Amino acid sequence: MKPILEVKNVVKQYGNYTAxxxxxxxxxxxxxxxxxxxxxxxxxxLIRIINQITMPDSGEILLDGExxxxxxxxxxxxxxxxxxxxxxxxxxxxALYLAQLKGLSKKxxxxxxxxxFEKLEITGWWNKKIQELSKGMAQKIQFVVTVLHRPKLLxxxxxxxxxxxxxxxxxxxxxxxxxxxGTTVIFSTHRMETVEDMCDYIALIHKSxxxxxxxxxxxxxxxxxxxxxxxxxxxxxxxxLADISTKFTTRQANFKTLDDELKLEVDLPQGHAPRELxxxxxxxxxxxxxxEKIPSVNxxxxxxxxxxx
Amino acid sequence: MSLSLIIKREFIAKVxxxxxxxxxxxxxxxxxAMAALIGYLVSVNNDEEVKVAVYDQFKQLSGDxxxxxxxxxxxxxxxxxxxxREVASKDYAGLIYVxxxxxxxxxxxxxxxISADSPNMDFVSGLEGVIGDKVTRANLKALNFDxxxxxxxxxxxxxxxxxxxxEETNKKATLIRxxxxxxxxxxxxxxxxIYGNMVMRSVIEEKTNRIIEIIVSSVKPFKxxxxxxxxxxxxxxxxxxxxxxxGIALFMVLGLFLGMQMGxxxxxxxAQAAQEGAEGIQVIFTELSKLPLLSIMISFLVYFIxxxxxxxxxxxxxxxxxxxxxxxxxxxxxxxxxxxxxxxxGFFSVVTDPHGTVAVIFSYIxxxxxxxxxxxxxxxxxxxxVLASLTILYATFFGVVWFAAKIYRIGILMYGKKPTxxxxxxxxxx
Numbered sequence: 001m002k003p004i005l006e007v008k009n010v011v012k013q014y015g016n017y018t019a020x021x022x023x024x025x026x027x028x029x030x031x032x033x034x035x036x037x038x039x040x041x042x043x044x045x046l047i048r049i050i051n052q053i054t055m056p057d058s059g060e061i062l063l064d065g066e067x068x069x070x071x072x073x074x075x076x077x078x079x080x081x082x083x084x085x086x087x088x089x090x091x092x093x094x095a096l097y098l099a100q101l102k103g104l105s106k107k108x109x110x111x112x113x114x115x116x117f118e119k120l121e122i123t124g125w126w127n128k129k130i131q132e133l134s135k136g137m138a139q140k141i142q143f144v145v146t147v148l149h150r151p152k153l154l155x156x157x158x159x160x161x162x163x164x165x166x167x168x169x170x171x172x173x174x175x176x177x178x179x180x181x182g183t184t185v186i187f188s189t190h191r192m193e194t195v196e197d198m199c200d201y202i203a204l205i206h207k208s209x210x211x212x213x214x215x216x217x218x219x220x221x222x223x224x225x226x227x228x229x230x231x232x233x234x235x236x237x238x239x240x241l242a243d244i245s246t247k248f249t250t251r252q253a254n255f256k257t258l259d260d261e262l263k264l265e266v267d268l269p270q271g272h273a274p275r276e277l278x279x280x281x282x283x284x285x286x287x288x289x290x291x292e293k294i295p296s297v298n299x300x301x302x303x304x305x306x307x308x309x
Numbered sequence: 310m311s312l313s314l315i316i317k318r319e320f321i322a323k324v325x326x327x328x329x330x331x332x333x334x335x336x337x338x339x340x341x342a343m344a345a346l347i348g349y350l351v352s353v354n355n356d357e358e359v360k361v362a363v364y365d366q367f368k369q370l371s372g373d374x375x376x377x378x379x380x381x382x383x384x385x386x387x388x389x390x391x392x393x394r395e396v397a398s399k400d401y402a403g404l405i406y407v408x409x410x411x412x413x414x415x416x417x418x419x420x421x422x423i424s425a426d427s428p429n430m431d432f433v434s435g436l437e438g439v440i441g442d443k444v445t446r447a448n449l450k451a452l453n454f455d456x457x458x459x460x461x462x463x464x465x466x467x468x469x470x471x472x473x474x475x476e477e478t479n480k481k482a483t484l485i486r487x488x489x490x491x492x493x494x495x496x497x498x499x500x501x502x503i504y505g506n507m508v509m510r511s512v513i514e515e516k517t518n519r520i521i522e523i524i525v526s527s528v529k530p531f532k533x534x535x536x537x538x539x540x541x542x543x544x545x546x547x548x549x550x551x552x553x554x555x556g557i558a559l560f561m562v563l564g565l566f567l568g569m570q571m572g573x574x575x576x577x578x579x580a581q582a583a584q585e586g587a588e589g590i591q592v593i594f595t596e597l598s599k600l601p602l603l604s605i606m607i608s609f610l611v612y613f614i615x616x617x618x619x620x621x622x623x624x625x626x627x628x629x630x631x632x633x634x635x636x637x638x639x640x641x642x643x644x645x646x647x648x649x650x651x652x653x654x655g656f657f658s659v660v661t662d663p664h665g666t667v668a669v670i671f672s673y674i675x676x677x678x679x680x681x682x683x684x685x686x687x688x689x690x691x692x693x694x695v696l697a698s699l700t701i702l703y704a705t706f707f708g709v710v711w712f713a714a715k716i717y718r719i720g721i722l723m724y725g726k727k728p729t730x731x732x733x734x735x736x737x738x739x
Binding site for chain 2: 015048051052053054070073076078079080082083084085086087088089097098100101102145
């Protein structure tokens with residue numbers, strides 16, 4: 001897939017501190033792209049550069065193959081982690097103002113706003129001031145304001161923080177719908193379950209460097225350990241336990257089954273196929289459970305970050 | 310496009326604010342009320358009669374002390390001095406003590422005035438005048454001059470004041486010029502402080518609201534800052550215009566009212582006083598109408614805008630550098646100082662000599678020129694001087710705004726740190 005956003009060798013320094021050290025990324029068109037990293041890794045610096053809030057010291061950024069320029073602000077929608085709107089301004093006026101700053105005409109902005117207000121069932125809020133709304137309500141407005149100008153690229157920093165589960169789901173569905181219509185979404189988040197759930201691609205930034213980038217499954221394949229979780233009702237419990245430990249590295253495992261079987265985690269040595277383990281197990285009893293242990297994004301995150309410390 | 314949007318938003322946000330509406334319509338009323346109150350208090354002070362005791366056993370001075378509406382002299386020479394002193398300390402503002410003199414000329418240094426509080430200086434100099442007069446008379450007599458003849462020969466001169474362009478002036482006109490000049494200079498200072506603070510507060514608000522990041526992802530920080538400054542200054546211009554319209558309307562109504570009263574009350578005894586008062590106001594009217602009011606108003610706007618742009622870009626930079634208004638105090642002092650200096654220079658130097666060296670120099674320095682030049686303009690300043698001073702003012706603004714924009718750009722995205730001057734200086738190099 002052709003990338004909508006390419007970040008090439010971007011370096012950003014603040015005084016003596018390097019916030020981004022030669023970072024390159026490629027965000028495929030129409031994907032949901034998770035930008036991961038611990039606090040202070042450089043995510044916000046990168047996002048600000050993509051939004052042209054700050055300029056990189058070197059390197060370049062291409063949007064749709066064009067070098068990033070001020071004309072692109074209308075193609076990007078940005079929801080920062082620290083949410084904010086004018087507290088004393090009316091919801092409708094505020095949304096119109098922000099959309100017009102992005103280059104929409106007043107009429108277009110009004111049409112879009114009507115569409116979104118109806119969609120999220122908040123038409124009655126037009127004349128309310130933000131300070132009269134609850135936090136969750138304000139978040140909805142924040143989301144509408146971000147997508148109002150139909151950006152090609154949405155950048156959402158911790159999009160679900162502050163939402164109750166109902167609204168979080170609502171927004172999640174809207175994001176997925178936008179993606180299906182062709183919008184590319186960059187997520188910056190700490191919530192790994194969201195990443196597992198929604199992202200097609202991930203990149204991990206740590207201490208100003210990009211450590212991992214790729215499709216979610218490709219990354220997981222790189223990090224697979226060839227470990228299997230097995231459940232077996234053996235013919236000879238003690239005999240199997242003694243025998244298997246001579247052939248494979250095993251550990252006690254914890255997963256839920258109906259009966260009281262023997263539960264093990266088995267590391268398969270490199271070059272061995274799962275079939276070999278399966279055949280071995282079948283000789284020794286009734287196999288009730290056989291699953292490859294796939295590394296979660298959380299595992300990958302923690303493993304990578306702690307390795308590089 | 311986006312600049313005009315920002316200007317519009319800022320302008321509407323300021324104008325819709327309740328405090329703007331209250332300020333615009335209430336403060337002229339407050340100012341009029343204050344002026345009336347001050348006038349009343351001054352007249353109360355003047356009306357009060359001061360009782361002064363005199364102890365002059367040998368009648369060397371007491372004959373010359375004539376009681377009038379302001380001062381009432383009472384001779385206590387009949388009592389013993391200690392008793393008189395005691396009585397005076399209780400019932401009188403003070404006691405004039407004249408000791409026994411060998412010669413009348415000794416009056417000039419031997420008279421004492423004893424009082425509980427430090428005495429009213431007007432009274433003391435009046436007393437000194439009386440004594441001085443008496444001694445002068447005595448001296449002249451000793452030299453065989455005829456005082457009455459000398460008095461007759463004395464002439465009092467008045468110089469007719471007029472300008473080369475034929476305009477006649479007088480002292481009252483000068484006073485009006487001083488009031489208008491000082492008033493508009495002071496008004497500029499107030500406007501700069503009030504509206505500059507508004508700019509600063511609105512920057513801080515955007516920063517603490519965190520909306521700033523959304524806005525600067527759409528527009529350049531410089532545009533946002535300029536939009537803010539221009540929008541806010543337009544609100545100031547609107548307020549000034551409303552005040553002008555209100556002022557002119559008030560003057561017209563007042564003029565009409567006085568005219569009617571003069572006609573209606575003619576022939577009555579009271580009318581005399583009313584007429585005198587009305588005539589005084591009539592003089593003010595004619596003098597005012599002689600002043601180039603329109604060009605003063607235009608200069609006011611041009612200097613207000615220039616001065617406001619200059620100062621408010623500094624206010625914006627400060628707002629960007631801090632997280633809350635309380636942190637801004639240390640940075641505000643250097644801004645307030647030149648404004649205060651300008652007002653003081655204006656009040657003490659321009660008023661006495663509108664075209665003196667000090668006044669001229671300060672009307673060119675950009676940080677003080679909006680105030681000092683405004684105070685000079687009612688006295689007539691050549692258009693070239695005004696243009697030169699304006700050029701310097703606006704040129705400085707472009708320099709300062711460049712410097713302020715750099716601080717602003719970095720500051721708006723900095724949270725949680727209380728910046729020092731040193732740190733802000735570092736931002737200039739980013």
